[in-house]
Amino acid sequence: MPRFAANLSMMFQEVPFLDRFARARAAGFQAVEFLFPYDHPAAEIRKRVDDAGLSVVLFNAAQGDWNNGERGVTALPGRQAEFRDAIDRALDYAAALGCPRLHVMAGLAPDGVSRDTLTATYATNLAWAAERAAPLGVKPVIEPINHRDIPRFFLNTTAQAAAIIESVGPERLGLQFDLYHTQVTEGDVVRRFEALLPFIAHAQVADTPGRNEPGTGEVNWPFVFRRLDAMGYRGWIGCEYRPAGETEAGLGWYAPYRG
Numbered sequence: 001m002p003r004f005a006a007n008l009s010m011m012f013q014e015v016p017f018l019d020r021f022a023r024a025r026a027a028g029f030q031a032v033e034f035l036f037p038y039d040h041p042a043a044e045i046r047k048r049v050d051d052a053g054l055s056v057v058l059f060n061a062a063q064g065d066w067n068n069g070e071r072g073v074t075a076l077p078g079r080q081a082e083f084r085d086a087i088d089r090a091l092d093y094a095a096a097l098g099c100p101r102l103h104v105m106a107g108l109a110p111d112g113v114s115r116d117t118l119t120a121t122y123a124t125n126l127a128w129a130a131e132r133a134a135p136l137g138v139k140p141v142i143e144p145i146n147h148r149d150i151p152r153f154f155l156n157t158t159a160q161a162a163a164i165i166e167s168v169g170p171e172r173l174g175l176q177f178d179l180y181h182t183q184v185t186e187g188d189v190v191r192r193f194e195a196l197l198p199f200i201a202h203a204q205v206a207d208t209p210g211r212n213e214p215g216t217g218e219v220n221w222p223f224v225f226r227r228l229d230a231m232g233y234r235g236w237i238g239c240e241y242r243p244a245g246e247t248e249a250g251l252g253w254y255a256p257y258r259g
Contacts, residue, residue: 002225002233002257005031005057007204007240012247018048025052027251028258033058033238036066038089042096049097057236058101058141058176058202061090061129071145072105074129075122075154077113087129094138101202103176104129104140106154118154123167130172141201143176146184149211158182158192165199174201178240183208183219190227197231206241213241214253221253 006012006029012020018040024032032054037045049056063086064070064079073079073086090102106122109115129140144161145153155161158177165173177200179189186192193200207217214221228237243250 002229003031003236004205004254004257005029005033005236005238007034007238008032009035010240010242013243014247018044021048021052021054023247025054027248028254029054030259031055031057031236033236033240035060036062037093037097038062042093045093046096056097056099058103058238059090059093059097059099060103060105061086063105064107070107071150071153072107074104074125075106075118076110077117077121079107080121080125083125084128087132091133091136091138094133095136100138101174101176102129102133102138102140103202104142106142108150108152109154119164122154123164126164126173127168130168134172139172139174139201141174141176143178143204144181144185145178146181148184149181156185158186158196162196162199170199175199176202176204178204178206179219179224180204180206180208180211180241189219190224193228193233194231197233200233200235202235202238203228203233204238204240206239210244211242212244213239213250216244216250222256225257 006024008020012023037059063072073083094102133140142161144155144157161175175196177193182189182192207214207219210217
């Protein structure tokens, strides 16, 4: 049966972040993910995690000036020192939280820089992060993101991600397969997921086109989840969606998988 993790940056926004752990557990989730934990001490987050009996399965390395539109610096030449500081900080949190996956965002492709240069910078930085993370039992993951949500994001397609992972080593770097982004950019999500299964270390879900909960858009999610289960995917599926209304009211889709 598929295993779902609540994304606490997008779900349960009816309460402050630290109170969302208990809400997620009460809704039946056994694991959580989130974007950036850095506004809160790792020890305080760990207390909320332990009190709720949850596992943290993924969060993002903080890179760049998020509030001013940056979306990572991994592929950006000249930002290597900043990148390494962000990875080290993220790994401190991962160790404190027992989190096995760290999402490392590529960044926006700047004007006037060749894709070959960006790709080389990206692969070099990811190899460094993977080497740094391995002794802690943490696997960095990369995620293709569609151009509608984040224009100019460097990593767009699953094929591009697979080539980067091959260059770094699938045992060291994984694919974060977001079914929402893949549906928007490429479609044919079940066949693509199956073809890339050896690379996939984490998955995420939201319906298209609105990025709301499963069942609010165009995708036949019961079919998709059955196929992912049948093909042998045993990793977590993060619920990185914007609830269309109150979070718990939109969890009817989750009832067959709860617990």
